[in-house]
């Protein structure tokens with residue numbers, strides 16, 4: 001499929017980013033596109049805002065799966081692209097517009113010329129949260145489309161176009177969302193001694209969180225705690241009785257994740273006593289680590305050797321991916337696809353190079369045919 005056509009699909013999708021389980025326009029776009037393909041070998045079903053597509057193989061005895069995530073992020077785009085997001089405060093800043101376009105490109109080729117094996121494309125909602133992979137996997141619909149082997153990709157801004165990267169074993173971290181609500185006593189800005197100021201408590205709490213990784217987690221293990229959002233107060237001269245922190249915890253081992261959570265709770269107990277307040281902790285969605293199966297990564301490397309593209313050994317990353325749930329049940333792997341962008345993932349100026357679209361389609365098609 002030609003660069004021009006892929007670019008145009010990517011730009012269409014880039015304009016309409018939607019949050020997890022609200023991907024209605026995106027789903028409709030994908031369905032319309034799929035409906036225009038030759039239908040002889042296709043079976044298409046929806047699941048919530050996601051889609052399953054089977055391409056019947058010529059004579060295969062197994063099903064090979066490819067998963068593309070389809071949601072965007074709550075971020076205001078600042079790329080200056082003429083095809084920027086038309087949805088205020090929403091952006092495809094994690095490359096899911098690329099992931100979907102590459103899936104459509106590979107699907108187009110396979111619909112015209114099916115592989116030996118059956119191939120299933122899974123367009124999965126809500127990767128950024130609250131997590132679509134796990135419920136999709138458990139759905140009744142999955143029973144009709146369940147692949148025997150599965151893979152997925154993620155764009156990599158720090159790799160050049162034409163390079164992919166993966167590794168056997170642990171690729172991405174365990175993750176847990178983190179929501180902390182503080183309730184104290186508000187009041188007049190001039191009489192702080194009569195209040196329990198939750199702006200001060202929450203700010204100090206953020207600083208204490210940093211000590212968990214620095215001083216409580218084994219330095220040979222690894223963890224990250226990031227607070228991405230702080231909310232408190234109503235106006236400049238009222239001491240706030242509420243505050244809320246929103247963040248995420250990442251770890252390379254389940255033990256480190258348990259340790260971090262236990263330490264967060266200990267700190268919260270201390271603050272409740274010291275600052276006379278109530279603290280409620282909610283861990284939101286938790287994602288299972290992405291663990292690549294050795295045999296299939298080796299096979300993928302050999303497939304890559306027969307392409308004009310480069311394979312690089314990857315390092316582990318603290319990114320999270322609910323694709324980890326699929327890999328827990330179905331053998332397979334995930335890889336990074338180079339898109340050469342100065343700005344990184346989750347940045348408002350992310351500009352992946354569209355030349356990577358054809359590369360992605362070539363690699364996904366070939367891997368689907370040969371896995």
Ligand SMILES: CC(=O)N[C@@H](CCC[C@H](N)C(=O)O)C(=O)O
Nearest residue numbers: 128129175176177248319320321
């Ligand atoms: C690839 C990627 O960027 N994934 C997200 C997954 C987010 C999981 C969840 N909402 C959390 O923040 O823990 C990531 O931020 O790594």
